[in-house]
Amino acid sequence: MVPRGRPRDTQVDERVLRIAAALLLERGYxxxxxxxxxxxxxxxxxxxxxxxxxxxxLAVAVVARLQADDEITDTGDIRADLVNYxxxxxxxxxxxxxxxxxxxxxxxxxxxxxxxxxRHEDIGRLTxxxxxxxxxxxxxxxxxxxxxxxxxxxxxxEPLFDQLAGALYYRVMITGAxxxxxxxxxxxxxxxxxxxxxx
Amino acid sequence: MVPRGRPRDTQVDERVLRIAAALLLERGYxxxxxxxxxxxxxxxxxxxxxxxxxxxxLAVAVVARLQADDEITDTGDIRADLVNYxxxxxxxxxxxxxxxxxxxxxxxxxxxxxxxxxRHEDIGRLTxxxxxxxxxxxxxxxxxxxxxxxxxxxxxxEPLFDQLAGALYYRVMITGAxxxxxxxxxxxxxxxxxxxxxx
DNA sequence: CCATTTACGAAACTGGAGTTGCGCAATTCA
DNA sequence: TGAATTGCGCAACTCCAGTTTCGTAAATGG
Numbered sequence: 001m002v003p004r005g006r007p008r009d010t011q012v013d014e015r016v017l018r019i020a021a022a023l024l025l026e027r028g029y030x031x032x033x034x035x036x037x038x039x040x041x042x043x044x045x046x047x048x049x050x051x052x053x054x055x056x057x058l059a060v061a062v063v064a065r066l067q068a069d070d071e072i073t074d075t076g077d078i079r080a081d082l083v084n085y086x087x088x089x090x091x092x093x094x095x096x097x098x099x100x101x102x103x104x105x106x107x108x109x110x111x112x113x114x115x116x117x118x119r120h121e122d123i124g125r126l127t128x129x130x131x132x133x134x135x136x137x138x139x140x141x142x143x144x145x146x147x148x149x150x151x152x153x154x155x156x157x158e159p160l161f162d163q164l165a166g167a168l169y170y171r172v173m174i175t176g177a178x179x180x181x182x183x184x185x186x187x188x189x190x191x192x193x194x195x196x197x198x199x
Numbered sequence: 200m201v202p203r204g205r206p207r208d209t210q211v212d213e214r215v216l217r218i219a220a221a222l223l224l225e226r227g228y229x230x231x232x233x234x235x236x237x238x239x240x241x242x243x244x245x246x247x248x249x250x251x252x253x254x255x256x257l258a259v260a261v262v263a264r265l266q267a268d269d270e271i272t273d274t275g276d277i278r279a280d281l282v283n284y285x286x287x288x289x290x291x292x293x294x295x296x297x298x299x300x301x302x303x304x305x306x307x308x309x310x311x312x313x314x315x316x317x318r319h320e321d322i323g324r325l326t327x328x329x330x331x332x333x334x335x336x337x338x339x340x341x342x343x344x345x346x347x348x349x350x351x352x353x354x355x356x357e358p359l360f361d362q363l364a365g366a367l368y369y370r371v372m373i374t375g376a377x378x379x380x381x382x383x384x385x386x387x388x389x390x391x392x393x394x395x396x397x398x
Numbered sequence: 399c400c401a402t403t404t405a406c407g408a409a410a411c412t413g414g415a416g417t418t419g420c421g422c423a424a425t426t427c428a
Numbered sequence: 429t430g431a432a433t434t435g436c437g438c439a440a441c442t443c444c445a446g447t448t449t450c451g452t453a454a455a456t457g458g
Contacts, residue, residue, distance in 0.1 A: 003403090003456085004402075004404065004455075004456055004457085005455060006403080006455050006456095007404085008404085009406085029314070033445085034446080043406080044408070045408095046405090047405080054445090054446075055445070055446080107316065108313070108314045108317025111311065111315075112311075114306055114307070114372045115228070115306075115308075115311045116310075117310075118308075118310065119307060152393070156385060156388070159366060159388075162366035162370060163362035163365065164362070165369055166364075166365030166367070166368060169368060169369050170364055171361060173313045173372075174313070174330055175331065176323070183358075186355060187358045189355070189358075190355050190358035191358070191390070201425095202425090202426085203426055203434065204424075204426075204433035204434025204435065205426095205435045206424075206434085206435080207434090208435080208436085232415090233414085233415065234414075234415085243436065244416085245418095246435075246437075248416075253415085254416085
């Protein structure tokens with residue numbers, strides 16, 4: 001069925017998301033101003049609010065788009081695959097800067113996004129679903145490694161991935177400690193090497 | 200040295216913190232309104248702002264007070280000690296409810312607190328210091344267990360505690376999965392039992 | 399062509415955090 | 429006692445995210 005009234009300007013979505021992403025990454029969550037996005041995109045605020053009912057929705061849409069290319073791959077080497085995937089998550093976390101702290105931690109923006117998901121039930125459902133999918137894929141990766149004998153037969157996969165992903169978020173948001181490649185490898189070693197089957 | 204002018208009403212701090220804690224736990228971060236706290240405490244807003252320069256500072260002070268009695272103890276049984284301590288952390292995380300979601304996750308408030316710490320450099324310094332202390336104590340606990348032979352000699356303690364604490368925060372904030380006693384025990388088992396020295 | 403439907407833009411409005419100015423109260427020091 | 433200092437309450441103010449209203453534009457269907 002063909003939609004009735006005046007069609008939406010399809011260029012607006014793309015342009016707004018691009019501008020919003022730039023603002024979010026450069027200046028953090030509070031630096032993402034609806035007025036400024038509207039002005040830079042050359043549209044009225046109402047046009048933005050028709051597409052995203054609140055600033056929170058726009059911000060989440062921006063982040064979802066940035067995360068879209070975080071792929072998980074199974075090469076048969078569980079250690080390398082985990083390091084690779086956790087690196088992508090870490091890179092995503094490190095990309096966001098807090099407003100006025102270009103060198104600083106991305107903690108603020110990540111925290112704001114968590115808060116946004118809690119403020120709006122629809123965002124919460126959406127993001128939880130996305131993270132559930134990610135979780136399912138990661139658990140399948142671990143499970144496959146367990147089945148083919150790379151990991152202990154009685155391994156409990158769920159808390160294992162919670163620990164890996166959680167350690168990254170914990171450092172970024174809570175302790176402010178760096179999350180670089182060296183740490184990711186150390187983390188995977190700590191969590192995994194002693195889970196490997198013994199020769 | 201004796202302070203000069205009119206002394207502060209010491210009852211105000213106590214009363215405000217109690218009221219603010221009730222509001223924060225019941226209605227979440229956004230439900231914590233400065234105007235409402237001032238009204239319920241029977242003081243003017245300026246009196247609050249003289250003590251806490253922003254709502255963020257007040258909220259952080261409330262949480263710090265709630266966490267003050269999270270003690271870490273070393274009984275010589277590393278597994279029990281970790282379960283015990285992580286239970287306290289989990290209880291603190293579970294106490295906070297998001298505004299309008301009494302049954303819901305505490306994710307929102309925790310996220311707001313993270314964001315608050317990022318917004319103000321002074322809060323960030325303070326909370327990072329507090330978490331660094333907590334981290335030091337936990338690492339000492341693990342280290343002691345390692346030295347006395349409960350844990351593997353070549354254990355890397357830092358990522359281990361990141362994993363344990365991180366898994367709790369990750370579930371509360373990101374996936375929304377429950378964090379109850381059963382999970383904490385499962386988590387410690389997953390992270391620790393295979394770190395124990397072999398007989 | 400004309401009624402209907404939906405999109406758009408401009409501007410005014412709302413609500414809450416945070417700020418400021420001012421008069422008064424309480425305390426110290428000379 | 430009196431000047432200086434600091435706390436308090438009241439009220440008006442700024443600022444900005446978000447909302448609402450209304451007039452206009454672009455499309456469809458009869």
